[in-house]
Amino acid sequence: MLKVIMNTNYKIFNAAEYWQRETSLPSIPTFCQQVDKLLGSDGVQLGTITELLGLPGTGKTQMCLQLCASIQIPKALGGLEAEALYIDTNTNFRIHRYQEILKSCLLKCQKLLDTSEVIDEEEALKRLHYVGAFGVVEFGALMHMLPTYLRDRPKIRLVVIDSIAFPFKEGVSARERSGLLFRQMSELQRCAVERQIAVVLTNEMSTRLGLSGGSIVGSMGDAWSHRGTVRLLLSSTERGRAAVLVKSNVAGAGVASFQITKEGIRDVE
Amino acid sequence: MQKLHSKDHVLLKEKVIKLLHQNKITTILDFLQEDVEKLSTLAKLSLPQILSIRLEYFNKYSAPVINGNALFTKCIISKKFISTGLSSLDNITGGGIPVGFITELYGLAGSGKTQLLFQVAINCASNNEGTILYIDTKGDFSAVRVQKMLQAHGYSHKNMAAVLMKIKIVHIWSLDELIEFLRRIKNRTEFIENLSVILIDSLPCLMFQYLGDDCKVGLSALNVFVNYCNYLCKEMHLSIVCVNIQTRWVDQNASDLEDDIESSVSKETVRIEKRNRCLGRYWQHIPALVLLVERTKDCENGSAEINISVTKSAFGVSNLSCTLKLSELGVT
The missing domain is CATH 1.10.10 (Arc Repressor Mutant, subunit A)
Structure with missing residues (x-):
């Protein structure tokens, strides 16, 4: 361990170089322009960790599926033409739904490119890598292996963990959970920053009575809410769906509305 | 030996x-x-x-004995504070960020600590000769945001570039790596020209990695870190600013004592929110200046008011506070 650290090369950038690097990085569009604009970086930016918060049924998983489809947008349209890794911890993933979203995403691209090239659905589906990691042991082992896995598959530019809180529901104390989470996140982020991979996490809400600023907060406590760089709260009311930017290092707080259609995440007309 | x-x-x-x-x-x-x-x-x-x-x-x-007069002379000829460029903040702290000491910035998640740090980095870089080193432990630094803040303040492209060039960023993901990095700065194997301020955002992200371990590895590493910081502060005349966080917990049984007398009265639990400055007891005494950042008001247009109060200061009166505005422009 110590030897590894001794050989570490610390990369020191100046902010001007960093700016160039940041502005040349593409983002993954959510297919809802309002949400993209809200995030301040035209979508989910590569190299950062974005946390999606919300009650059940507010569209967290749908948003993840949409991003897994958007990552395949061809380079000709300014897309990444890359692959995604979906880490399912709460059995929310439905392949049929993904197929549906992916197909409409690709059809839209085809229309924009104005080609009659046949979409190879099978090939497109191969660009999604799915892992079902259930329970804290499986999840921990997966996170341990993840840097190697990502190194071997350089085309993966998006990692989705749906949800981050689920594996820690049982079998670990709060202190152990924090320790584990912070270690896993810093390893994941090291990868994400070096390889310019976007990381999207979903998190549930929990109730903490008597707390200032509202008793319904993201689960896993205040220390965890400090960890993420971007936090997007999704909500659903009779008046429609909305995304609230709760925390960001680039954009100010704000709200955007979106809808979930058969095709995926879209702007409200 | x-x-x-x-x-x-x-x-x-x-x-x-x-x-x-x-x-x-x-x-x-x-x-x-x-x-x-x-x-x-x-x-x-x-x-x-x-x-x-x-x-x-x-x-x-043995440690050398210096007489008071020599110490005083040394003190008045050396620079004591680096201005933050925010006059109200300079006022409450007695001049800005103290040189030769560790300063701590703490507050709840999303209270504006990182944004304040960006602003301080910009102001220090444009008003001073020295280089600012931003140690990023959670991928929070955004040069795009910094550039937008500069643009909003009306900097020309040339000046903007000059400021950006003076801010250096390094990503560090574990406490061991941070200690090794500081050791290299000390030994000059890692050389940063004209270094004057080190900003660490944030320390708990590294320290919390040790939570849940029964052994005290984290604590001893923190101690080594503090020693390096103190050494660098004194020897290289640096200012070090660390970001710490605050967590909340709710106390439910505050009204139990009174309930005994009037037990028939409906028991409405009183919930009192308590706040905790993280990183443990040892750390509480380390920084010479501790600033609490609180988000007090959110405005319609996405801007907010943040309140900064001095909770501990080795340089004068504490309990002073000021209000700053956090907006598109940055912190003003």
Whole structure:
């Protein structure tokens, strides 16, 4: 361990170089322009960790599926033409739904490119890598292996963990959970920053009575809410769906509305 | 452990050292711990001679005594604060970020600590000669955001570039790596020209990685980190700013005592929110200046008011506070 650290090369950038690097990085569009604009970086930016918060049924998983489809947008349209890794911890993933979203995403691209090239659905589906990691042991082992896995598959530019809180529901104390989470996140982020991979996490809400600023907060406590760089709260009311930017290092707080259609995440007309 | 050396004292000849070696007295510590009379027989030196060697070692290795006047002169000729460029913040802190000490910035998640740090980095870089080093432990630094803040303040492209060039960023993901990095700065194997401020955002992200371990590895690493910080602060005349966080917990049983008297009255639990400054007890005493950041008001247009209060200061009165505005422009 110590030897590894001794050989570490610390990369020191100046902010001007960093700016160039940041502005040349593409983002993954959510297919809802309002949400993209809200995030301040035209979508989910590569190299950062974005946390999606919300009650059940507010569209967290749908948003993840949409991003897994958007990552395949061809380079000709300014897309990444890359692959995604979906880490399912709460059995929310439905392949049929993904197929549906992916197909409409690709059809839209085809229309924009104005080609009659046949979409190879099978090939497109191969660009999604799915892992079902259930329970804290499986999840921990997966996170341990993840840097190697990502190194071997350089085309993966998006990692989705749906949800981050689920594996820690049982079998670990709060202190152990924090320790584990912070270690896993810093390893994941090291990868994400070096390889310019976007990381999207979903998190549930929990109730903490008597707390200032509202008793319904993201689960896993205040220390965890400090960890993420971007936090997007999704909500659903009779008046429609909305995304609230709760925390960001680039954009100010704000709200955007979106809808979930058969095709995926879209702007409200 | 340092070994005995013939250069240490005129009486400590090679021959003497060899004799001592044969009796397993090799380091200075061994020498000082050994009985003087025994040493005198072993080294074939007189008792006063042994005592004079001992005295020489004590003189050489004990901490030096400086008189008050010299200390005061040293203090007034050296620079004491780096202005944050925010006049109200400079007012409450007594001049800005103290040079030669550790400053802490703490507050709840999303209260504006990182944004304040961006602003401080910009202001320090544009008003001073020195270089700002931003140690990023959670991928929070955004040069795009910094550039937008500069643009909003009306900087020309040339000035913008000059400021950006003076802010250096390094990503560090574990406390071991941070300690090694500071060690290299100390040894000058990692050289940053004209370094004047180190901003660490944030320390808990590294420290919390040790939570849940029963052994105290994290605490001892924190101690090593603090020692390096103190050394760098003093020797290189740096200011170090660390970001810490606040967590909340709710106390439910505050009204239990009164309930005993009027037990028939409906028991409405009183919930009192308590806030906790993280990183443990040891850390609480380390920073010379502690600033609490609180988001007090959110405005319609996405901007917010943040309140900054001094909760501990080694430089004057504490309990002062000021209000700053956090907006598209940055912190003003």
